[in-house]
Amino acid sequence: MLDLKFIRQNPDLVKEAVKNKQESADIDNLLEMDSRWRSYLTEADALKQERNATGKLIADLKKKGEDASEVLSGMKAVSDRISALDQELRAIESDINNDLLTIPNIPHHDVPVGTRDEDNKLIRKWGEKPQFDYKPRTHWELAEILDIIDLPRGSAISGSGFPVLKGAGALLQRSLINFMLDFHITKHGYKELRVPYLVTRETMTGTGQLPKLEADMYMTTDDLFLIPTAEVPVTNLHKKEILAGSELPLNYVAYTPCFRREAGSYGKDTRGIIRIHQFDKVELVKICRPECSYDELEVLLSQAEAIAQALELHYRVRMLCTADLSFASAMTYDIEIYCAGVDSYLEVSSCSNFEDFQARRANIRFKATPDSKPSFPHTLNGSGLALPRLVIAIMENYQLRDGRIKVPGVLKDYMHGMEYINPLK
């Protein structure tokens, strides 16, 4: 969330950001509540001061054995007024806080303002589109030939959007997870975490999924939510902590399944395993000093790109325009890998800088030096990479005319030396 003081001082800037992100929030109402809150607080604090002073007086009188009943009766009225004010303050505070949680982060000034897909800014392309002398098959066609992804049976078990991976498909998925984890750990120096897949409402609020996206989340009857991304448990790892400046930057990598209801999304991108309710992802998270966060974003992006490069997959990088930015993000790069079967670029990673937006929500702080005041670090995260679409990319781009799929070189060892995924005979 944003700093209330900041909103107070820059209301127009905040309104502009809300508009550019196509969100809605009543800033004027918030500021009105804020000023009301402060005036009540002033009164309550003054009364409390009086109560404290009188309390000492009463204690003195009683010690001397004198009658304090007169002072006592006067204090009853003060005390009642204090409770009334405190109650009012709590109510306003809670309203303010609820409002603050619905105000999106402010886009970085380098982010293109826009609402259309064309407003997303192409940063670069890497590699070349693979060439085929026949019409390349889609991954769902290949899946059936190879019997490595079973959509009907998955649907029978859990409904649509829950594919079952079989045989070499399951192995490919597992190999990719291991490959990416190893890669980020050994080449980029990340620390691996294994984290809970069910988290509390508070945790979901810390990273900004709640309250806005509650309808997209799976909730259990215990008021726990299935994580939509490892970002949630990993970024919240240090919630309510004060970190030492010397610990930063923190670099975490975690593999988790991700659960998304995808409520309201239908039509395009729903064929095959492009958009599913449960998918695997390797996620990178950084917590760093504010002055480093935009450099770290570039690093993060390049580390995610390194996976696509190691797998020799053609991709493009785009900077998202304001309307496409997520609620919590100040700047986001998408990595989109070209997939020959569906003939389009599929998003496999979003690398975002949230600045101090999540840190403030989750109350993650750090001390720049041992004796400086705590302040908020910046948090970043990026997929490194998202699995089902990476599987799609490999299947569709590494396919051969006879239906076989060549195993990318870096995965061969992980795949027990397998060179091709072969069709059923």
Place this chain on the structure above:
RNA sequence: GGAGGGGUGGCCGAGCGGCUGAAGGCAGCUGCCUGCUAAGCAGUUGUAGUGUAAAAGCUACCUAGGGUUCGAAUCCCUACCCCUCCGCCA
């Protein structure tokens, strides 16, 4: 699931309902002193809100939320978390 025990500052650990933001110890920081090391002496060391040009000041915070009371770390209720034992279980 059943039965108990517990949650106080960076840590350990006191705390008759008012004089306790909180004794004492450890750790940290600052001076002084001692030729090193160690010790000793004195002082200091939380977070947040409000306020201010900046301060001062004021207020709140002893897991969290309610309650009793003129007044609560201290009494009552609830939730959460941790520990021990029994049961169950990968």
